[in-house]
Amino acid sequence: MFSKACEYGIKATLFIAQKSLHQQRVSLKEIASEIDSPIAFTAKILQSLARSGMVDSHKGPTGGFEMDRTKMDTITLYEIVHAIDGDQIFHGCGLGLKQCDANHPCPVHEKFVVIRENLTQMLQNTTVYELASGLDIGLTLLKR
Amino acid sequence: MFSKACEYGIKATLFIAQKSLHQQRVSLKEIASEIDSPIAFTAKILQSLARSGMVDSHKGPTGGFEMDRTKMDTITLYEIVHAIDGDQIFHGCGLGLKQCDANHPCPVHEKFVVIRENLTQMLQNTTVYELASGLDIGLTLLKR
DNA sequence: TCTATTTCGGACAAAAATATCCTAATTAAA
DNA sequence: TTTAATTAGGATATTTTTGTCCGAAATAGA
Ligand code: FES
Ligand code: FES
Numbered sequence: 001m002f003s004k005a006c007e008y009g010i011k012a013t014l015f016i017a018q019k020s021l022h023q024q025r026v027s028l029k030e031i032a033s034e035i036d037s038p039i040a041f042t043a044k045i046l047q048s049l050a051r052s053g054m055v056d057s058h059k060g061p062t063g064g065f066e067m068d069r070t071k072m073d074t075i076t077l078y079e080i081v082h083a084i085d086g087d088q089i090f091h092g093c094g095l096g097l098k099q100c101d102a103n104h105p106c107p108v109h110e111k112f113v114v115i116r117e118n119l120t121q122m123l124q125n126t127t128v129y130e131l132a133s134g135l136d137i138g139l140t141l142l143k144r
Numbered sequence: 145m146f147s148k149a150c151e152y153g154i155k156a157t158l159f160i161a162q163k164s165l166h167q168q169r170v171s172l173k174e175i176a177s178e179i180d181s182p183i184a185f186t187a188k189i190l191q192s193l194a195r196s197g198m199v200d201s202h203k204g205p206t207g208g209f210e211m212d213r214t215k216m217d218t219i220t221l222y223e224i225v226h227a228i229d230g231d232q233i234f235h236g237c238g239l240g241l242k243q244c245d246a247n248h249p250c251p252v253h254e255k256f257v258v259i260r261e262n263l264t265q266m267l268q269n270t271t272v273y274e275l276a277s278g279l280d281i282g283l284t285l286l287k288r
Numbered sequence: 289t290c291t292a293t294t295t296c297g298g299a300c301a302a303a304a305a306t307a308t309c310c311t312a313a314t315t316a317a318a
Numbered sequence: 319t320t321t322a323a324t325t326a327g328g329a330t331a332t333t334t335t336t337g338t339c340c341g342a343a344a345t346a347g348a
Pocket of ligand 2: 236237238240241243244245246248249250251252253254256257286
């Protein structure tokens with residue numbers, strides 16, 4: 001469904017958010033360990049998320065990643081997925097036609113758009129804060 | 145969402161089915177042309193679908209691929225996707241945890257299973273015949 | 289200022305997915 | 319029986335995704 005990069009990106013963001021709820025900055029090393037991801041690859045993804053302003057990064061000793069409390073409410077899974085995987089999953093044809101066009105539909109168009117729309121709505125309605133909270137109270141897990 | 149192999153496999157199957165509605169066998173060359181796919185790669189996928197009994201293949205002059213009318217009713221998109229892409233999309237964790245387990249859920253589990261279930265139901269409820277019919281009356285398209 | 293620690297970013301490497309090439313096997317028809 | 323057409327299948331190539339390595343830049347604290 002999502003690329004590995006996207007899975008890591010979501011998990012990293014949620015972990016950063018959860019720690020930021022307690023004013024704790026987390027290092028790349030800690031993140032990769034907690035979400036069970038390859039360090040250097042995770043670094044690339046975090047750099048990209050930092051550049052697009054979803055998380056804040058700081059260099060040097062005591063450096064690391066953190067996330068504004070207010071951003072946790074405005075940033076949804078949709079923004080993260082879109083930033084990393086693009087919009088193919090949101091607007092692309094399920095059978096790979098160059099253009100998904102209701103006027104020239106592929107055989108699965110009618111049924112596929114429903115699924116695609118469900119997914120889009122779900123991602124748009126799910127904030128980072130909501131998921132970070134579930135993590136924080138131990139309701140959900142980021143590995144195993 | 146689906147792999148390229150799976151997209152080609154679905155389109156090829158639907159084209160074969162549509163032609164079989166008129167007792168017409170179709171060659172690999174014709175299939176690849178009609179669904180706009182690389183010939184040799186499509187051949188691999190069709191070999192696999194033939195081995196798993198979803199379509200019938202015949203060598204030699206007048207050879208090609210065809211599909212039993214009765215199979216069009218029993219084979220759904222689910223079978224095709226499962227045969228080519230496996231069951232990761234139907235049972236795998238949305239965030240890539242090794243095991244999707246409701247008792248040890250990832251942060252998106254609750255919301256993701258709904259989407260996954262919708263997709264599974266849709267694919268299981270969609271027969272090859274239904275889609276081949278839409279193709280046959282010109283309601284839907286396999287390329288462009 | 290110096291040092292240790294951290295992210296940044298470019299180059300590189302490995303693995304997986306996608307795609308191609310070529311020969312063998314089969315088979316219908318001349 | 320010969321020929322031409324077709325799928326089968328193994329080997330190889332290309333592209334994309336995933337993952338690694340290493341030095342540069344920044345920075346907090348000694
Ligand atoms: S045209 Fe294929 S999903 Fe819309
Ligand atoms: S545990 Fe992640 S989707 Fe079920």
